Amino acid sequence: MGEIKARGVSLTFQTADGPVHALKDVSLTIGKGDFVSFIGPSGCGKTTFLRTIAALETPTAGQIRVNGMGADEARRARAYGYVFQAPGLYPWRTISGNISLPLEIMGFSKAERRERIARVLDLVELSGFGGKYPWQLSGGMQQRASIARALAFDADILLMDEPFGALDEIVRDRLNEALLELWRKTRKTIGFVTHSIPEAVYLSTRIVVMSPRPGRISRIIESTLPRERPLEIRDTPEFIRVAHEVREGLREGQSYD
Amino acid sequence: MSRALPVLTVLSVIVLVWYGAAIGLNAPWARDQAARAGEALSPRQLVERTMTQERPVLPAPHQVAKGLWDGITGQKITSKRSLVWHGWITLSATLAGFAIGSLAGILLAVGIVHSRVVDLSVMPWAVASQTVPILAIAPMVIVVFASAGVTGLLPKAMISAWLSFFPVLVGMVKGLRMPDAMQMDLMRSWNASRAQVFWRLRLPSAMPYLFASLKVAVAAALVGTIVGELPAGATAGLGARLLSGSYYGQTIQIWAALFAAAALAAGLVAIIAGIERATLRRMGLAR
Numbered sequence: 001m002g003e004i005k006a007r008g009v010s011l012t013f014q015t016a017d018g019p020v021h022a023l024k025d026v027s028l029t030i031g032k033g034d035f036v037s038f039i040g041p042s043g044c045g046k047t048t049f050l051r052t053i054a055a056l057e058t059p060t061a062g063q064i065r066v067n068g069m070g071a072d073e074a075r076r077a078r079a080y081g082y083v084f085q086a087p088g089l090y091p092w093r094t095i096s097g098n099i100s101l102p103l104e105i106m107g108f109s110k111a112e113r114r115e116r117i118a119r120v121l122d123l124v125e126l127s128g129f130g131g132k133y134p135w136q137l138s139g140g141m142q143q144r145a146s147i148a149r150a151l152a153f154d155a156d157i158l159l160m161d162e163p164f165g166a167l168d169e170i171v172r173d174r175l176n177e178a179l180l181e182l183w184r185k186t187r188k189t190i191g192f193v194t195h196s197i198p199e200a201v202y203l204s205t206r207i208v209v210m211s212p213r214p215g216r217i218s219r220i221i222e223s224t225l226p227r228e229r230p231l232e233i234r235d236t237p238e239f240i241r242v243a244h245e246v247r248e249g250l251r252e253g254q255s256y257d
Numbered sequence: 258m259s260r261a262l263p264v265l266t267v268l269s270v271i272v273l274v275w276y277g278a279a280i281g282l283n284a285p286w287a288r289d290q291a292a293r294a295g296e297a298l299s300p301r302q303l304v305e306r307t308m309t310q311e312r313p314v315l316p317a318p319h320q321v322a323k324g325l326w327d328g329i330t331g332q333k334i335t336s337k338r339s340l341v342w343h344g345w346i347t348l349s350a351t352l353a354g355f356a357i358g359s360l361a362g363i364l365l366a367v368g369i370v371h372s373r374v375v376d377l378s379v380m381p382w383a384v385a386s387q388t389v390p391i392l393a394i395a396p397m398v399i400v401v402f403a404s405a406g407v408t409g410l411l412p413k414a415m416i417s418a419w420l421s422f423f424p425v426l427v428g429m430v431k432g433l434r435m436p437d438a439m440q441m442d443l444m445r446s447w448n449a450s451r452a453q454v455f456w457r458l459r460l461p462s463a464m465p466y467l468f469a470s471l472k473v474a475v476a477a478a479l480v481g482t483i484v485g486e487l488p489a490g491a492t493a494g495l496g497a498r499l500l501s502g503s504y505y506g507q508t509i510q511i512w513a514a515l516f517a518a519a520a521l522a523a524g525l526v527a528i529i530a531g532i533e534r535a536t537l538r539r540m541g542l543a544r
Contacts, residue, residue: 075446078448082442084443101447
C-alpha cells in the first residue's frame with residue numbers, strides 16, 4: 001500500500017481569460033515508501049498535481065491510481081494525510097483536540113483516540129503539549145502538531161504542500177531532520193512540494209522538477225544520497241552534485257519562454 | 258480611577274449640556290407665564306421655573322430621574338402607572354420576538370450556506386424585508402393578527418422578530434462561511450460528512466459572529482416591540498407609555514419611559530455579552 005500511479009494527467013481550468021493549462025500530460029509512478037519532492041517555479045502545477053493525487057482536484061484527462069483505486073475512492077478510504085503550508089489548527093481546540101478531530105470524524109473509539117494522540121505527539125516530539133491551545137505554541141511547533149494530525153489515522157500516504165515554507169531556516173532545518181526521522185520510522189510514502197533546492201535534495205529519494213505554462217514534468221532526478229542523512233551531508237560533493245542537477249533542470253524548464 | 262475620570266467627565270458634560278438645553282427650551286414658557294401674571298422675573302427665578310414645570314419642553318435630568326424613580330418604586334408593580342409593569346410587558350414580547358427572530362436567522366443562515374438555491378431565493382427577500390419602514394408595517398401586522406383574534410404578546414413579538422432576525426442572518430452567514438478553503442480541503446481529505454463539517458468546523462467558527470449579531474438583534478427586538486406597542490391602542494408596555502405621554506403632553510413620562518427602555522436594552526446586551534465571554538472562554542477563544 002502507498003503506491004501512486006499517474007498516467008497522462010492533464011488539468012485545465014476554465015477562467016475568464018481563457019483556459020489555463022495547470023497540468024499537461026503528467027505521468028509519474030511513486031513507489032511505496034518513496035519520498036518524492038516536487039520543485040519548480042510558481043505556476044508549474046506542483047501544488048495542483050499534489051491536490052489531484054489527493055482528489056481535491058479532478059483531472060480533465062488521464063488517470064490516477066492510488067493503492068489500485070481511483071484517487072477519489074482512495075480519499076474516501078482515507079489513504080491520505082494532507083499537510084498544508086499553514087498549520088490550520090482550530091483555535092478552539094487544544095493540540096490534543098486538534099489531533100483528535102480526524103479521528104472523531106473517522107469514528108475511532110475514545111480509548112483508541114487517546115492512545116493514538118499520545119503516540120503521534122511522541123512522534124513529533126510534542127509530548128506534554130497536548131493540553132495547550134495552538135496560540136500558546138510557536139509556529140514550528142504548530143506545524144509539527146499539524147503533521148501529527150495527518151499521521152494520527154495511519155494513512156499510507158503523506159502529502160505535504162510547502163509545509164515549512166512559512167518558517168525560518170533554523171526551524172526548517174530542525175523540522176527537515178525530524179521529518180526524515182519520522183519517515184524512516186513510519187515507512188510512509190511522502191509527496192512533498194517545496195521551493196527550496198536544498199530542502200528537496202536533503203529530503204528526497206526522488207526529485208521531480210516541474211516547469212510552467214503548461215505545467216509539466218521537465219526532469220526526474222534519482223537521488224544517489226544514502227537514506228541515512230545527517231544535516232552535514234549538505235556539505236558533501238555528492239549533495240552539491242545532486243543540487244546542481246536540480247538547478248540545471250529548473251533552468252532548462254525556464255528556457256521555453 | 259484613571260478610567261473613572263474620563264467616564265465621569267463625559268457624563269457630567271452631557272448632564273450640563275442637558276441642563277443648559279432645558280433652561281433654554283423651557284424659558285419662553287416661564288417668561289410667558291410671568292408676563293401674563295404681570296411678574297418681573299429675576300434670572301435666578303427664571304432658571305428655577307424652567308426646572309419645575311409640569312409639562313416642560315425638555316424636562317431637566319433630575320425631573321426625569323424623579324419620574325423614573327416614581328415609576329419604578331413609587332407604584333405597586335401591578336399598577337398601570339408602574340414602569341416595572343410596563344417594562345415587563347415590553348420585555349416579555351421582546352424576549353419572545355428575539356427568540357423567534359434569532360432562531361429564524363440561524364436556520365435561514367444554515368440553509369443559505371448549504372444551498373445555492375436557498376441563498377438565491379431567500380436572501381433578496383430578507384434584504385427587502387428590512388428596507389420596508391417598520392413604522393408602516395407594524396400597524397398592519399397588528400391589524401391582521403387582531404382580525405384573526407390574536408392580540409397581546411404574539412403580534413408584537415412578530416414585529417420584534419422581523420427586526421431581529423436580519424442581523425443574526427447576516428452575521429451567521431458570514432460566520433458559517435469563515436472556514437477558509439484550506440480548512441474545507443482538510444475536512445474533505447478526511448472524508449468528513451456535511452454534518453460533521455457543520456458541527457465541528459462551521460458552527461464553532463461562527464460563534465464570535467453569532468454573539469456580535471445577537472447583541473445587535475436584541476436591541477433591534479426591543480425597538481420592534483416598542484414600535485409594535487404604539488398602534489396597539491396604547492394600553493400596555495413602554496411603547497404605550499411613550500404614546501400616552503405624547504397624547505397628554507407628559508414629557509416627563511415620555512423621557513422616563515425612554516430611559517427605562519434604554520436601561521432594558523443595555524441590560525439585555527450586557528447579559529448576552531456575559532454569555533459570550535463565558536462561552537468563548539470555555540472554547541479557549543478568549544485570551
